[in-house]
Amino acid sequence: MTEVRQEMARELGWYASFSVAFGFVSIATGIFTTYGAVLATSGPRGIWAWPISVIGQLAIALVFGALAARIPISGYSYQWVSRIVGPVWGWIMGWISFAFLGVVVVAVDYTIASTILPELFRYVGTTQNAWVITAGVVLLQALLVAISTRTTHRVNNAAVTMQLIGMIALTVLLFAVGAFTGKLDFAHLFETGTVPASGYYGLGGATEAGPFALAFLLGAFTIVGFESAANLAEETKDPARVIPKAMVQAVLSLGVLGFLFLIAVTAAAGRIDGVSASATPVATVITAVLGSVIGKILLVLVVISIFSCGLVITLSGTRLVYAMSRDERFPGWRLLKRIDRRTATPLNATIFMMLIAQIILAVFSRSTDALFELFSAATLLPAVIYAGTVAMYAAKRRSLPPSKGFSLGRWEIPVLVLAAVWLVYELLIFRDASFSAPWIYVLVLCGIGAVYLAVLIIRRGRDSLTMPDMADVDRALDTAGTAPVGAAAERTFQ
Template structure:
């Protein structure tokens, strides 16, 4: 599929699509595709990042918003999986929207996706320095040391991605295995040790902590969301990025079949494990009001219940999981920038579309995304609520992306080519209804005044994007200069070339 689609110019008189130096190797296996989706979602990352904020806004009972989010995001994953099976091209939302709607709207969605990936990279990596390492090494976390530690983490991830995609994928596959085994083992240990020491207090599961009971379930006011509703941000921040598997479609063997499965399996498995982990931690909180004031509540519980040796060992596994999550995010951002640059549509595309002839990776695009991450990190780094601002923006942006994509699918689904890889069949309409209802509910939360800074970030990035889009349209002679390859040929090309692409790959 790759070579034929890439050979057709996407814009302008010149095209780099058919060059061997612009083509990625198709060597991502089914498990590695699942590992990308699983690693991006990373319950270890999301829960360690957002649990403290949930305690302060919703109290311990906020954990029961988790199943609501899991069901909602599972519906979204099924819809996006249907798109990924029909348009298995690197660049996911950008590619889907450009072909199904129009290239201008596709560019806008690509830019929104880029702004999301850039900030979620910072939010995830900042978690290592702000919520885990201070407990692991017994030092006081400050904005300054969190900044430089996070900067070093981003540099390390960029070096790995630029050096070797295969090594990055294998590292992530190992990290995901560690996270699966580690999180399940952590849940079992917490319940077992807590029961032996009589520390489990299941009354916490129905406690609102320091939050008043009156109006707890209320929808809220014009600029204020209700306490329980705010708790959904824990799951909404965590269970995102499953579509990242689609961003490596051109590197994945049999992407129409493999990518959708990787997406929904990641959401479902992480949803179950995450709920069990939340129940264990919440039952072991002790005094939820006291622990709600801690910047590192999850790590505090693990160290207290399991002791310093076992607790620290498990925290090391958590660091590996979070590092892997950031690695996948940076990898996904790199591929998006590369895909948009290949179509000559990203600022500075002349540099970012190139594939290193020796490393076979988009080195320039990797460096670029890492640098943007450093800039965003520097802007947020001196704020006392930096983590909340980062994770809030990283929750708002995917909600926008998912809502637009699901609505677009609902409007255009009858015009899509058939797929042999994945289909919703008779469940398509119920899944769409549930996905749209969930996303409308989620977006309504962001009317809360506490999200002023995330909205500011979104406004600034949208403004920068609008300026470049205006330049792009003028320089290309209008929207017609952004014409994309035709959609109709994608499935036939995939069917014709799938065997050739697969057989050409070296054995593992």
């Protein structure tokens, strides 16, 4: 039995953990990315799907919080499923998570280049300049993550603080200035716009989802990634208590603030010409209501928020690749499991994630519908991850290790039922024919993963894919918060 030493310092507190969850979710990113698609497919009335989506995602966050309090180890669903169901299923979950993190960072950064900068600097956005700008943003985020985890968190903490202040100020100003100038039309909140009212709430057919059903993608794409706080469990103080709290608070705060912002933007959009035809509808509304100067200042804050979101995704992706490589279960694991002595970061894993993001960007950016395809893939994959993890929790909840930080208690069954119903409904939306490109991405990545897993099992045998038993997890929980070691220090390998 060989002991593996902890190589990353446990130094993150509650606000850093909250900032990671809040920064990944980033309502600025999600709304700026998907609002135009919602207007096109569901009309202004589509914003009422948001609170339902928030409730569904909150149920998932509560389940993830219960798991994070029991198994506080980097790699979240990969680690949880590996230990509770089995290493092969855990590996599959880890690979799907990797595919998600690779595409979502591109979707987030592409938002800056395609929806905000053209409005901010008044130039015509094209697939070519969006590609170049996004590639530069991805590279800069990787550099920050590679140089220093502490610096990354300082940047993210500052950006999240700015996002909180900026989004609150933006929402208040839209309501106040819009009311003063008469540009708010609350009746617009209930209109369907160019979408026919007949059959609006229908479920759709075998290969198409109804208009209102498609509106749920706004919340499903935005309120996602809160579990990234669990991916930094080995760097968080008292993770069993801090991480569940951070995830739930991030979903609630973002849900409320995001809905108020949607109401303000949509009410203002009713009396502004050309919003539905704009490639950047949210930015168009902000500039029209608040004026060019104030609008641009607030758009700069939104750019910072979105950059922070991509930064957290990059950080989370590197930690997942590092965790799987440390277990010798990722392609090139010998290089990717290394912690750089100078930066104390998984430098090779960071470079790898950056290269993967650049490849995905090159594939999707040739399409004129690149943003829609990217955010669709980045919504489908987490839904699959969430569904698998919730199903695992439901099946194995009685055999889970004890929690010392967070428990669902008597609400466990209602929360599980709510999460399951929401996830089934969300996944059924992706039967719509417009999601063919995201499905192709998912199938290609899963095919590559299946080949590697088969090679891994053939070369090393299924028995080699063992994971530490639950006693190791219990011991990690006992020491969490009292000693500067993480779960990795408690892990033993056969």
